[in-house]
Amino acid sequence: MTLSPRKVVTVVAEAALESRLVADLQKLGVPGYTVSPAHGAGVRGQREGDIEGGNIRVETVVQEDLANKILDRLQTHYFPHYACVAWVSDAGIVRGERF
Amino acid sequence: MTLSPRKVVTVVAEAALESRLVADLQKLGVPGYTVSPAHGAGVRGQREGDIEGGNIRVETVVQEDLANKILDRLQTHYFPHYACVAWVSDAGIVRGERF
């Protein structure tokens, strides 16, 4: 099985940010994304999402350059203003031609 | 802490495929799997799961040869027919003897 290398970018944020975050991901050119409901506590100490209706965990599998663009946008437009964390990990996909 | 290397196979598909996908994973011999509810947009452009009642995000932690068998089955029986994406990543587990 030959796998094509990709990056998985995972973002956890308040559910209220979903539509904005997804719009930003799509503007940056992600071929797809997956949102799961979540709750938890985060970088600001308080339980995130207790007020706003929970958190979301958003995942997108992308090429490395796009992963960097996503992180760049998060760093500029999200981290300074919102309880929002993100991490990147390596993955392999079968269908390199599709995303 | 000595960790045993494993592969995490993550599959995102329409929720309607859950029972079939889980049955296939079990036939292939996975020792366990985890399903989380999800929604999103994917490789075919449309929002997946809007009709079928959402998506699922299925994860299974397996040995490399089993990961390859799973990807093989997905490539043959799922990708051509369904809005379904999958990726593989490296992980370490403590209890190498259990799964």
Place this chain on the structure above:
Amino acid sequence: MTLSPRKVVTVVAEAALESRLVADLQKLGVPGYTVSPAHGAGVRGQREGDIEGGNIRVETVVQEDLANKILDRLQTHYFPHYACVAWVSDAGIVRGERF
């Protein structure tokens, strides 16, 4: 984009264990955690969570030494007693100073 290396520890357990597991993670010093609802079948063969109200999938992004402490605690206090699985993977984060 310079990323700081971290470990993602993912734990899947019965939902009934959430408050105890989260308390243990916080005592060990995790800067944050994310819980998603889940269901599935696991290391003991039966469907986990069918009785207790489902499973949870808990993720925390930490430094390597803390990841080892978490695994250590899981191995001592959880794996012998509960249907509970865990794995560790590599990730990179942007904001190394925050978690």
